[in-house]
Amino acid sequence: MATLEIRDLHVSVEADNATKEILKGVDLTVKQGETHAIMGPNGSGKSTLAYSIAGHPKYTITSGTVTLDGEDILEMSVDERARAGLFLAMQYPIEIPGVSVSNFLRTSATAVRGEAPKLRTWVKEVKEAMAGLQMDPAFAERNVNEGFSGGEKKRHEILQLELLKPKVAILDETDSGLDVDALRVVSEGVNRVRESGEVGTLLITHYTRILRYIKPDFVHVFANGRIAESGGAELADKLENEGYEAYVKAVA
Amino acid sequence: MAEAQNAPTLGSARVGGTPPAGSTTAGSIAVAAESTVATRMSAPPSYDVADFPVPHGREEEWRFTPLERLRGLHDGTAVATGDGVKVVVEAPEGVTVETVGRDDARLRKGGTPVDRVAAQAYASFERASVVTVAKEAVLTEPVRIGVHGEGGTAYGHQLVELGAFAEAVVVIDHTGDAVLAANIDFVLGDGAKLTVVSVQDWDEKAVHVGQHNALVGRDASFKSVVVTFGGDLVRLHPRVAYAGPGGEAELFGLYFTDKGQHQEHRLLVDHNTPHCKSNVAYKGALQGDGAHAVWIGDVLIQAAAEGTDTYEMNRNLVLTDGARVDSVPNLEIETGEIVGAGHASATGRFEDEQLFYLQSRGIPEEEARRLVVRGFFAELVQQIGLPDVEARLLDKIEDELKASV
Numbered sequence: 003m004a005t006l007e008i009r010d011l012h013v014s015v016e017a018d019n020a021t022k023e024i025l026k027g028v029d030l031t032v033k034q035g036e037t038h039a040i041m042g043p044n045g046s047g048k049s050t051l052a053y054s055i056a057g058h059p060k061y062t063i064t065s066g067t068v069t070l071d072g073e074d075i076l077e078m079s080v081d082e083r084a085r086a087g088l089f090l091a092m093q094y095p096i097e098i099p100g101v102s103v104s105n106f107l108r109t110s111a112t113a114v115r116g117e118a119p120k121l122r123t124w125v126k127e128v129k130e131a132m133a134g135l136q137m138d139p140a141f142a143e144r145n146v147n148e149g150f151s152g153g154e155k156k157r158h159e160i161l162q163l164e165l166l167k168p169k170v171a172i173l174d175e176t177d178s179g180l181d182v183d184a185l186r187v188v189s190e191g192v193n194r195v196r197e198s199g200e201v202g203t204l205l206i207t208h209y210t211r212i213l214r215y216i217k218p219d220f221v222h223v224f225a226n227g228r229i230a231e232s233g234g235a236e237l238a239d240k241l242e243n244e245g246y247e248a249y250v251k252a253v254a
Numbered sequence: 255m256a257e258a259q260n261a262p263t264l265g266s267a268r269v270g271g272t273p274p275a276g277s278t279t280a281g282s283i284a285v286a287a288e289s290t291v292a293t294r295m296s297a298p299p300s301y302d303v304a305d306f307p308v309p310h311g312r313e314e315e316w317r318f319t320p321l322e323r324l325r326g327l328h329d330g331t332a333v334a335t336g337d338g339v340k341v342v343v344e345a346p347e348g349v350t351v352e353t354v355g356r357d358d359a360r361l362r363k364g365g366t367p368v369d370r371v372a373a374q375a376y377a378s379f380e381r382a383s384v385v386t387v388a389k390e391a392v393l394t395e396p397v398r399i400g401v402h403g404e405g406g407t408a409y410g411h412q413l414v415e416l417g418a419f420a421e422a423v424v425v426i427d428h429t430g431d432a433v434l435a436a437n438i439d440f441v442l443g444d445g446a447k448l449t450v451v452s453v454q455d456w457d458e459k460a461v462h463v464g465q466h467n468a469l470v471g472r473d474a475s476f477k478s479v480v481v482t483f484g485g486d487l488v489r490l491h492p493r494v495a496y497a498g499p500g501g502e503a504e505l506f507g508l509y510f511t512d513k514g515q516h517q518e519h520r521l522l523v524d525h526n527t528p529h530c531k532s533n534v535a536y537k538g539a540l541q542g543d544g545a546h547a548v549w550i551g552d553v554l555i556q557a558a559a560e561g562t563d564t565y566e567m568n569r570n571l572v573l574t575d576g577a578r579v580d581s582v583p584n585l586e587i588e589t590g591e592i593v594g595a596g597h598a599s600a601t602g603r604f605e606d607e608q609l610f611y612l613q614s615r616g617i618p619e620e621e622a623r624r625l626v627v628r629g630f631f632a633e634l635v636q637q638i639g640l641p642d643v644e645a646r647l648l649d650k651i652e653d654e655l656k657a658s659v
Contacts, residue, residue, distance in 0.1 A: 056614050057613075057614075058610055059606065059610070079613070079618075079619075080610060080613035080614055081613040081614075081615075081616050081617055081618045081619065081622075083614075084613070084614055084615055084616035085616045089614075090614055092611070092614075095611065096605075096607045096608050096610070096611040097608075098608050098611065098612065098625075098626060098629075099602060099626075099629070099630070100571075100626060100628075100629030100630040100631075100632070100633070101625055101626060101629040102629070105625070105629065106612075106615075106625070109615075109617055109621070109625055110612075110615035110616050110617055113615070113616035113617045113618065113621070114615070114616040145629075162615065166615070166616070
């Protein structure tokens with residue numbers, strides 16, 4: 003069973019010629035089939051956790067370990083991590099001018115699967131996944147994220163999640179900027195992947211709204227660069243009623 | 255991404271966004287103003303080299319060019335070395351290939367030199383190649399002109415002339431090492447169709463400067479594909495004028511500017527006749543320290559040229575730090591009775607964030623770069639309409655990427 007283990011992770015960034023520590027000892031284990039929600043106020047370090055695991059060059063790991071099935075992923079390049087089974091759905095997906103969605107999807111599926119998918123089954127697979135996310139087939143001919151609306155970008159991220167079938171998926175504020183209809187469609191996409199039981203999901207969010215559609219097994223409150231409290235789905239209800247104030251205060 | 259984009263209406267150019275470091279993008283549309291296209295040149299066109307002062311680098315038409323790397327082509331000190339450049343013409347049946355002397359009157363049909371080096375080339379060549387396709391002849395095979403530099407200095411002149419309703423494809427390949435100043439004239443009879451592919455695939459030390467003049471006959475179609483990969487300095491000046499109404503010109507260009515290379519394409523489409531069309535699309539990728547691409551796109555719509563339809567576009571993709579792009583579209587309109595006129599220029603960088611996004615989907619760095627560059631050029635390459643040329647260009651782009659820094 004695939005397991006992502008994060009142990010005592012410390013991460014800093016360089017800003018204004020100074021080093022700033024953002025993650026201050028994160029411990030978390032995500033097993034295949036589990037869904038963990040990470041909730042926290044702005045600036046608590048949630049996104050830093052996501053990007054550090056994916057290997058964004060902006061973040062420096064100063065201590066701690068991250069392993070996937072016992073393999074040290076911090077030693078891997080960004081693309082190696084993805085091929086090892088990590089996926090990050092980004093809050094702000096990047097535009098790639100000149101590269102069509104269809105070309106991009108096929109290139110990444112080929113890289114992750116280790117061989118080019120057979121054309122006939124691939125076309126069908128993409129078509130079905132797009133239909134499930136209520137995406138117009140013409141979408142495939144557009145350039146990656148270029149001119150996409152907020153909702154289109156998020157659907158496109160989840161489309162990749164469905165096609166790449168990672169062992170561990172990190173969804174960074176996938177719900178932000180979505181209206182209720184788009185949130186439902188995107189959540190259904192995530193749930194299809196979860197139903198396979200083969201993915202561990204780390205759902206990073208500021209709001210409890212998405213948890214009505216995607217039921218977490220565990221909820222962690224993130225504050226001041228570490229997990230301040232962990233619990234079951236009921237912890238989200240508490241946050242819904244009380245907000246993050248108690249955690250922010252505790253830090254101050 | 256800096257973008258200067260203009261809808262096909264009269265108006266002033268809008269330049270938005272912040273250009274990336276090391277690149278400039280400027281655009282202008284002048285309406286019924288004093289001709290900046292004409293005044294861009296510091297002297298009127300002439301066949302006499304003495305009519306052009308030796309440039310010092312501050313003139314509008316020379317300000318982007320590193321004069322010290324022209325190896326004397328601009329100041330009269332570059333002396334021809336005899337066997338500097340070998341020209342070989344392979345032509346199918348129905349084509350007349352001649353080598354003529356300086357006094358052949360046809361050599362002045364295409365257009366007059368507009369700068370010092372073009373005039374120097376015209377004043378200095380000894381023999382010119384003339385390729386003639388007879389009236390109504392439709393070639394099924396391309397004419398191939400090989401221009402191979404053998405390390406010397408040379409001045410040259412070529413003429414490709416199509417009779418009325420003739421159709422031809424001409425592929426001109428520049429290879430090897432040379433210091434070359436050479437002009438090429440394309441003269442299209444009424445209703446003729448000519449596609450010219452000029453490939454500058456020089457060795458790394460070569461210097462190549464030339465003016466390409468196209469004179470497009472009534473209802474004739476001219477398609478030019480300029481591909482520049484090699485050389486230390488390449489400066490080409492493709493120009494189009496129309497000999498009668500109904501003419502069409504498509505000017506496509508593709509360049510890949512590497513470390514230390516200077517590649518400059520200066521275009522002029524002179525809409526001097528009513529009801530003609532032009533479409534200009536140049537795209538370039540740059541990588542490495544000191545890579546410098548210059549694109550000047552001048553379109554002049556003269557008062558007489560009612561019914562003109564024109565669009566010009568330049569896009570650049572900067573792959574690494576240290577490269578510089580100067581992109582200057584300039585549209586000048588002296589009549590409001592036109593179908594359309596517009597221009598666009600944009601210079602974008604291949605950003606670390608783009609690389610991260612692609613890599614986070616499992617795509618290795620090298621492949622990510624290739625994907626982006628191929629995507630960038632693909633749309634342009636597909637418009638060439640010559641499958642063997644298209645395939646060769648895509649291969650060449652792959653080679654350039656493999657050799658990348």
